Amino acid sequence: MSETSKLIPDEVTHNYNPESPFLANICDLEHEEAEKVLQSxxxxxxxxxxxxxxxxxxxVEDWLIRxxxxxxxxTPRMRPVYFxxxxxxxxxxxxxxNSLVMPLNAFPEGTITFTIPDSMASLPIAKHHKYELERQPYHGQVFSLExxxxxxxxxxxxxxxxxxDPRKRFDRFVEVQVWDDRPIIEYLGLSASST
Structure with a gap:
């Protein structure tokens, strides 16, 4: 194992509402239906x-997909599951x-990408003048595991x-975008029909 691979945690966490569909992405819904979910x-x-x-x-998801x-x-998923x-x-x-904590190595390299911090903050920090003081070279970037x-x-x-440090006020975590839910289903021992 290389020195750099030891610097990142070896687990990932998906936080979710047990009353919502598991592994769902709001952007998969029609606009009107998505707005109803957000309002609820x-x-x-x-x-x-x-x-x-x-x-x-x-x-932001258009950017992530590109x-x-x-x-x-x-990848198997058009839109990601967020960890x-x-x-x-x-x-x-x-x-x-509720939280699902999984080993990072459960995901093949070709199924995950990363942003610092979450993608909803990373892209605007890189684009908008008002965030110049907080901007770091990793903002507005999507990274592979390596x-x-x-x-x-x-x-x-x-x-x-x-x-x-006010310049780091947004940099609280690394977001993981998972582009294949099969490793999650396998980890949980679920059949594809039960998700």
Whole structure:
């Protein structure tokens, strides 16, 4: 094992709401249906979701899909399932209280990409003038597994330094985009028909 591969956690976490479809992506729904789901989440009071969220999410996913194609080519999923790099089964997200923690090596390299921080923040930080002070070379970038190891070797894993350094206020974690749900289904011992 190389020195750089030791620098990243060996697990990933998917936080989810047990009352929602498992391994679902809101962008797979028709626009009107997706907005209904988002409004139902808003109505719980557990999570603030801006009215322009869906349009922003679709724009970001278009970017992720283009970058996925560049890095990985064709993958089984058109849209990703989102994980965090590391163990985030802390229950802090009241809208997604359940967690699935899996080994990172359960996913073949050609099925995962990464952003720092989450993709919904990474792209705007890279594009918008108002984020110039926070901007780092990794913002607005989608990385393969090998590339994220190099980025972490150079810049370190996001950690609690964001609390003391306003320039790092967005850099709290690494997001993992999973482009094949078969490793998840196999890990859980589920049949494809039960998901």
């Amino acid at each position: 989440i808003r109505n719980t009071g557990r999570r603030t979701i801006k009215t322009n969220y869906l349009n922003r999410r679709l724009e 970058e996925r194609h560049r890095l990985l080519g064709h 965090f790099l590391g163990n985030f089964a802390d229950g802090k997200d009241r809208s997604r209280p 590339e994220i190891r190099d980025v972490v070797a150079k810049f370190g894993m996001p950690n609690e330094s964001w609390a003391a």
